[in-house]
Amino acid sequence: xxxxxxxxxxxxxxxxxxxxxxxxxxxxxxxxxxxxxxxxxxxxxxxxxxxxxxxxxxxxxxxxxxxxxxxxxxxxxxxxxxxxxx
Amino acid sequence: xxxxxxxxxxxxxxxxxxxxxxxxxxxxxxxxxxxxxxxxxxxxxxxxxxxxxxxxxxxxxxxxxxxxxxxxxxxxxxxxxxxxxxxxxxxxxxxxxxxxxxxxxxxxxxxxxxxxxxxxxxxxxxxxxxxxxxxxxxxxxxxxxxxxxxxxxxxxxxxxxxxxxxxxxxxxxxxxxxxxxxxxxxxxxxxxxxxxxxxxxxxxxxxxxxxxxxxxxxxxxxxxxxxxxxxxxxxxxxxxxxxxxxxxxxxxxxxxxxxxxxxxxxxxxxxxxxxxxxxxxxxxxxxxxxxxxxxxxxxxxxxxxxxxxxxxxxxxxxxxxxxxxxxxxxxxxxxxxxxxxxxxxxxxxxxxxxxxxxxxxxxxxxxxxxxxxxxxxxxxxxxxxxxxxxxxxxxxxxxxxxxxxxxxxxxxxxxxxxxxxxxxxxxxxxxxxxxxxxxxxxxxxxxxxxxxxxxxxxxxxxxxxxxxxxxxxxxxxxxxxxxxxxxxxxxxxxxxxxxxxxxxxxxxxxxxxxxxxxxxxxxxxxxxxxxxxxxxxxxxxxxxxxxxxxxxxxxxxxxxxxxxxxxxxxxxxxxxxxxxxxxxxxxxxxxxxxxxxxxxxxxxxxxxxxxxxxxxxxx
Numbered sequence: 099x100x101x102x103x104x105x106x107x108x109x110x111x112x113x114x115x116x117x118x119x120x121x122x123x124x125x126x127x128x129x130x131x132x133x134x135x136x137x138x139x140x141x142x143x144x145x146x147x148x149x150x151x152x153x154x155x156x157x158x159x160x161x162x163x164x165x166x167x168x169x170x171x172x173x174x175x176x177x178x179x180x181x182x183x184x
Numbered sequence: 185x186x187x188x189x190x191x192x193x194x195x196x197x198x199x200x201x202x203x204x205x206x207x208x209x210x211x212x213x214x215x216x217x218x219x220x221x222x223x224x225x226x227x228x229x230x231x232x233x234x235x236x237x238x239x240x241x242x243x244x245x246x247x248x249x250x251x252x253x254x255x256x257x258x259x260x261x262x263x264x265x266x267x268x269x270x271x272x273x274x275x276x277x278x279x280x281x282x283x284x285x286x287x288x289x290x291x292x293x294x295x296x297x298x299x300x301x302x303x304x305x306x307x308x309x310x311x312x313x314x315x316x317x318x319x320x321x322x323x324x325x326x327x328x329x330x331x332x333x334x335x336x337x338x339x340x341x342x343x344x345x346x347x348x349x350x351x352x353x354x355x356x357x358x359x360x361x362x363x364x365x366x367x368x369x370x371x372x373x374x375x376x377x378x379x380x381x382x383x384x385x386x387x388x389x390x391x392x393x394x395x396x397x398x399x400x401x402x403x404x405x406x407x408x409x410x411x412x413x414x415x416x417x418x419x420x421x422x423x424x425x426x427x428x429x430x431x432x433x434x435x436x437x438x439x440x441x442x443x444x445x446x447x448x449x450x451x452x453x454x455x456x457x458x459x460x461x462x463x464x465x466x467x468x469x470x471x472x473x474x475x476x477x478x479x480x481x482x483x484x485x486x487x488x489x490x491x492x493x494x495x496x497x498x499x500x501x502x503x504x505x506x507x508x509x510x511x512x513x514x515x516x517x518x519x520x521x522x523x524x525x526x527x528x529x530x531x532x533x534x535x536x537x538x539x540x541x542x543x544x545x546x547x548x549x550x551x552x553x554x555x556x557x558x559x560x561x562x563x564x565x566x567x568x569x570x571x572x573x574x575x576x577x578x579x580x581x582x583x584x585x586x587x588x589x590x591x592x593x594x595x596x597x598x599x600x601x602x603x604x605x606x607x608x609x610x611x612x613x614x615x616x617x618x619x620x621x622x623x624x625x626x627x628x629x630x631x632x633x634x635x636x637x638x639x640x641x642x643x644x645x646x647x648x649x650x651x652x653x654x655x656x657x658x659x660x661x662x663x664x665x666x667x668x669x670x671x672x673x674x675x676x677x678x679x680x681x682x683x684x685x686x687x688x689x690x691x692x693x694x695x696x697x698x699x700x701x702x703x704x705x706x707x708x709x710x711x712x713x714x715x716x717x718x719x720x721x722x723x724x725x726x727x728x729x730x731x732x733x734x735x736x737x738x739x740x741x742x743x744x745x746x747x748x749x750x751x752x753x754x755x756x757x758x759x760x761x762x763x764x765x766x767x768x769x770x771x772x773x774x775x776x777x778x779x780x781x782x783x784x785x786x787x788x789x790x791x792x793x794x795x796x797x798x799x800x801x802x803x
Contacts, residue, residue, distance in 0.1 A: 108431050108458060109424055123431065123453060150415075150664060156436050156766030158668065176435050180415040182663050182702040183426030183485075183517050184656055 101171035102126045105138065108178050114144055129169050136165035138175060151178040186248040186394055186716040187211060192290045192312055194305060196379055197238060197297030201305075201312035206291050212719065213802060215726075216247030216291065218274045219693035219733035221263030224294070225272065226736060231743035235267035235371075236353070236378040238298035244285070244344075244384065245293075247695025248717045251286030251392040251479075254404045255411055256697035258283045258479025266370040267378075268355045268551070268606055269624040269649040271746040272737045275358070275372045276653075276692055277344075278478030279365030281386065284342040288388030299380035304332070304345075307386045317382040322348060324544045324594075325360045326505050332385050345383035346373040347545030352596035353377070354604030356551035356627075364513025364543040365478065370626060370648050373546045399715035407700075407708050408482050414703035416665070421485040421699065422475045426517040427457030429630075432662060437765025438635030438671070440521070440628065442528045442580045443557040444621050444756055447632045448765045451530025455520050459532055460487070466494040471532055473511050483699055489514025489536055497537035497587055505544060513543050518652070521630035522553025523590070527560060528580035538590040545594035551606055554627035556589050558607040558619050567614050574599040624649035624750045633774075634757055635767030636661050638669075638677035641777040644751045645681070647737035653698060655685040665702055674773035678780035686730035693733060694726075732801045735785075739793050739803065748791030751778060 106124040107115050119125050127138060135154070139146060152159045153176040159167060169175070189206045207224075214220040221243040233239045243263040250257055260282030266273035285293065288309050295305070299314065302321035306313045320328040325347045332343050343361065350357035350373035357373030358366040367373070394400045411417040420428055433439050434452035441449040453459060460472040469490060476486030488511050491498050498508050515536055523538045524530060542549040556578075562568045563578035570576065574592075576585050576599065592600025602610060608625035611617050621628045626649025633640030638657035646654040657680050661671035669680060687706055691698050694709060706723035713721040741747050757772045782789060786797040793803075 106431075106435070109428055110419060112458065123458065148415075151432065151662075153435055153766075158436070158662075158671075160668075174435075178432060179420065180663075180665075181420040181424070181428045181432065182416045182659060182665060182699075183421070183429040184652055184658070184699070 100128050100130065102128050103138070103169055103171070103173040103175055105142065106174065106176040108176065109181055110179050111144065111148065111177050114142060133169050134165060135159065135167045135169060135175065138169065139164070144177065148179045149177050150180040152176070186252060186392065187216070188286065188289050188291050190290055191292045191294060192307065193294045193296070194312065194314065195297045196295060196299040196303065196314065196381065199314055201314065213729070214733060215690070215693035215729050216250070216695055217245050217259065217261040217693045218263065218276065218689060219729060221245040221261055221292070222272060222274065222733060222736055222740070225263050225265065226740045229265055231740050233265055235265045235270065235375060238379070240265050240375060242295040242372070242375055242379070243292055244295070246282050246286050246291055247693055248713060250695030251283040252394055252400070252404070252716060253480055254696060254712050254716070255408050255480060255482040256478065256700055257695050258481065259695050259697055260285060261692065262359055262367040262372040264372055264375045265744070266372070266648065267374050268371040269626050269746065270744055271624050271648060271741045273370035273372055273648055274692070275367035275369050277359070277361055277365050277367040278481070278697060279362035280479045281342045281344050281361035282695070283479045284386045284388045286388065286392050287390055288386050289390045293384065295376070295379055295381060298378070302380050302382055304383040304385065305381065306336070307384070309387070309389055320382055321351065324348065324505065325546050326363060326507060326544045328383055329363060332383060336385065338387060340387065342386045343383055345546070346376050347547070347594070349593060349596045349604060350374055350377035350546050352601070354547070354593060354596055354601070355606045356548040358546045358548050360543060360546045366543070368548045369550070369651065394716045395718050396715045400712070403711040403715045407704060407712055410708060411482050411700065411703050417483045417699070417703045421483050424457035425475065425485045425487045427460060427487070427515060427520060429517045430456035430520060431458065433631065436635060436662065436671070437762065437767045438632040439525055440621070440630060440632045441525050443526060443561040443619065444632065445561065446764070447635055447762045447767060449525040452525060454530040455524045455532045455535055460489065460515065464492050466492050471536060472514060478697070481697065485699060487514030487516065488512070491536050491540070492533045495533040495537070497534060507544070508537070508540055512540055515539050518629050519549035519553070522550045522557070522627070523586065525630070526553050526557040527586050529583055529586050531583045534583045534587055538587060541590050541594045547593060550629055551627045552590065552593055552603070554621060555603050555607040555610055556586055558611055558621065559603060561619055562611065562614060562616060567616055618755050621754055621756070622650055623753065624746055626650045631658055632762070632767070633753070633772045634762045634770045636671045637674050637773055637777070638681050640753055640757060640772035640774050641677055641681045641781055642685070644753050644774055644778065645781060647734065647741055654688060655681045656688065657681055657684050659684070659702065666705070672767060672770060674776045678777050678784050681781065682784055685734050686727055688730070689733040690726040690730035693729060728801070732803060735793050735797060735801055736803055742792060751791060
C-alpha cells in the first residue's frame with residue numbers, strides 16, 4: 099500500500115522544493131512501508147553534506163540513524179542546513 | 185595598544201566633563217565592555233542604589249577590539265543598575281557608535297548625577313560638552329537623530345538616543361544608536377532618561393592603534409576566513425538573519441505561544457525568516473529588502489525591511505515618520521516572536537510596523553510583546569477588562585490591539601504607561617504574578633525551557649534577568665553548535681550552561697559580537713587580542729575572565745537582593761506540562777539542575793559565591 103509523509107525544507111534547502119511549491123515549506127511525498135529516511139534523501143536528491151538538522155516529527159534524528167530509520171504513514175520529516183540565530 | 189586608556193567622566197549634576205585614566209589593573213582582570221563596566225559599577229555604585237536616582241551611574245564602554253578591523257568590532261555596552269530588574273544591567277549594541285567612541289579617544293564614557301534640565305552630550309575627539317536638548321525632549325529617537333545631524337552639520341555623527349518612553353519611565357526603554365541598533369534590554373534607556381539625557385553624539389577622528397599591526401592583520405584575516413568558511417556565518421545568517429530560527433523552534437515544539445500557554449504556533453511560518461523573502465501581492469516586493477552589517481562585520485545578519493504600503497498600519501498615514509514608508513531595521517527572531525507568536529499574531533507587516541515603533545521610540549520588543557501577551561491572557565481570563573485597557577479588546581490574535589498597545593507604549597500614554605511597567609509589575613498589580621513570564625522581572629526570550637531544558641537553567645540564573653544572550657545553550661541543544669545535545673534531558677546541562685555563560689561573558693567583554701561564537705571559539709579570539717593588546721592572552725585566560733565577570737555580576741546581585749532568591753522560574757514552566765507537539769508532557773527540570781549548577785560553579789549549596797571561589801578568581 100502506498101503511504102505518504104510530509105517533507106519540509108527550510109532556509110537554503112528551499113531550493114530543493116518541487117517546482118510550483120515555492121511558497122510553502124512542506125509537500126507530500128509517497129513512500130512504501132519499508133522506506134527509510136536515507137531513501138527519501140536520495141529520492142529528493144538532497145545534498146547530504148548540507149543536511150545539518152533533521153527532525154522526524156519534531157525530534158532530532160542523529161546523523162548515524164538517518165540512513166536506516168524507517169518512516170511511517172503521516173510522518174513529518176523536516177530538514178535544515180547549518181543555521182543559528184538568537 | 186587597543187585601549188585608549190582614557191575615560192570621559194561626565195557629571196551631569198555639576199555640569200563637568202573630565203578625562204581620567206582607565207584603570208588598567210582592572211582591564212587586565214576584566215578586559216573591557218561588560219566585564220570592565222561591571223567592575224566600575226561594582227566599585228562606584230552601591231548595590232542598594234535606587235536605579236532611577238542620581239546616585240546610579242551609566243557606563244558606556246567599549247572593548248579592546250572595538251574600533252579595530254577585527255570582524256564585528258563595533259560593539260559597545262551600557263552597564264548600569266537596572267530599573268526593571270533591580271540587578272546589574274548590561275546591554276550590548278552594534279552599529280557604528282562603539283567604534284566612533286574609540287576613534288574619539290575614549291574607552292568609556294561615564295554618566296553620573298542628573299542634569300537640571302534636558303541635555304545631550306556632544307563628544308568630538310577630546311572636546312566634550314553638555315548641551316541643551318529642550319528642542320528634542322519629547323521627540324522620538326528618529327526625530328532627535330535628524331535634528332542632531334542637522335544641528336552639527338555632520339552626516340558621520342554617530343547618535344545614541346532615547347525616545348519618549350525613556351523620558352517617561354517606561355521600564356524597558358532602550359538606547360538606540362544608528363536608528364535601529366539597540367542597547368535593548370533591562371531598561372538602560374530608562375536610566376538615561378532619569379538623568380535628563382536625551383542623547384550622546386560622537387565624532388572621532390583619531391583612529392585606533394593596535395599593539396602589533398602585522399600580527400593583528402594576520403590574526404584578524406585568519407579569523408575572518410573562519411567566518412567566511414562556516415555555513416552559519418557565511419550563508420545562514422546573512423540570508424535569513426536570526427529569523428531563520430522561527431521554523432526550527434516551532435517544528436521542535438518549543439515555541440512559546442500565547443503567553444506560554446502553548447508551545448507550537450500555527451502561524452509561525454507566516455512570520456518566519458523565509459516568509460520575509462516571499463514577494464507580497466500588493467507591490468511584488470518581499471518584506472526583506474537586503475541584509476545589513478554593523479561596523480567591520482563580515483557576517484551581516486541585519487535585516488532591512490519595508491512594510492506593505494497597503495497595510496493598515498501605514499496606508500494613508502501621513503502622520504508617520506517617513507521611514508515607515510521606506511526601508512528600516514526589520515524583524516529579528518526575538519521581536520517577531522514576542523510581538524507575534526506570544527500574542528497569537530501572524531501578520532508580518534503588523535509585526536514589522538511594531539518593530540519600527542520599537543526602534544523609533546527606543547523600546548525592548550521582547551519585554552513589550554511579552555507584557556502585551558501577559559495582559560492578553562489576563563483579559564481573556566476576565567482579570568482585566570476594557571475598563572482597564574482603555575477600551576481595547578485585548579484578545580489573543582487581535583492585530584489592531586497589539587498595534588494600538590505598541591503605539592501607546594511608544595507614546596507613553598494611557599494604557600501604554602500600564603504596559604510600560606513590564607509584565608512582572610503589571611501582573612502583580614492585578615493579583616496574578618504567576619502569569620508573568622519573567623525571571624528577575626525581565627521577560628523571557630523565545631525558547632520554551634520545557635522543550636529546551638538547559639535554557640531553563642540559563643534563564644533562572646541569568647544575572648540580568650531572563651535572557652538568551654547570557655548562556656545560549658540553544659546552540660548545542662537545538663542547532664548542534666559546537667556539539668549536539670538532547671534538549672529534553674537535564675543531564676549535563678549545568679556544565680553546558682556554565683561553559684556558555686563564561687565564554688559569552690568573555691566575548692561580551694572583548695568588543696566583538698556574540699554571533700561570531702557560532703564559528704569562533706575563544707581559541708580564535710585569543711590571537712586577535714594578543715596582537716591587538718600588550719600582554720599574553722590565551723583561551724584559558726579569557727575563559728577565566730568570563731568566569732570572573734559572571735561571578736562579579738552575581739556578587740553584585742546578591743547584595744542587591746537579586747541572588748539565589750531570584751533563581752526561579754514561573755510555576756507554569758515547572759508544573760504545567762507542554763500540551764502538544766514533540767515535547768508533550770515535559771516540564772522544566774530546574775529543581776534538578778540548580779543544585780548541580782551551584783556545585784559546579786563552586787558556590788555554596790544555597791547559591792552564594794563562596795569565599796574560595798572569590799579567592800581563586802581574584803575578586
